[in-house]
Amino acid sequence: MISMRIKLNKDLIIKDDIYDYDELLGYFQDEIEYLGAETWIDDWDYLHCDVYDILYHSTCNIIVQIYDMLRSMDVFGKYCLCWGLISEYDIEHTKMRKGIYTEDILATEILFNSKFFNYRSEEEIRNYKPVDYGKIISE
Secondary structure (H helix, E strand, O other), X not given: OEEEXXXXXXXXXXXXXXXXXXXXXXXXXXXXHHOOOEEEEOOOOOEEEEEOOEOOEOXXXXXXXXXXXXXXXXXXXXXXXXXXXXXXXOOOOOOOEOOEEEEXXXXXXXXXXXXXXXXXXXXXXHHOOOOOHHHHHXX
């Protein structure tokens, strides 16, 4: 299984008063499900996108389509607070720890994708601390 965990900045969405938080979260959930993932929202408002092995459909293909869709959306770049990848597969052959590969996708997007860094101050970018999703799982 490959999974993404996403958290939107609820405070900023409410402050901007352009979108309704629940509707925006539901929109992302619908778009992700359309591409083939199962989604659910936990008690801490994280959107989980789970892709399981399906005969004739590579989980990596589905997760890459979801990744490409999300990283190209201005609204996602602006309001994304956390975005991590968790996988049972050793994607990079070097980062596997305790049988799980994890990556903070947002850490990379903030540095290299204008849809993410244009909405953040230099101080926010400089002070961003990548999330250790492996630690979260093991707790």
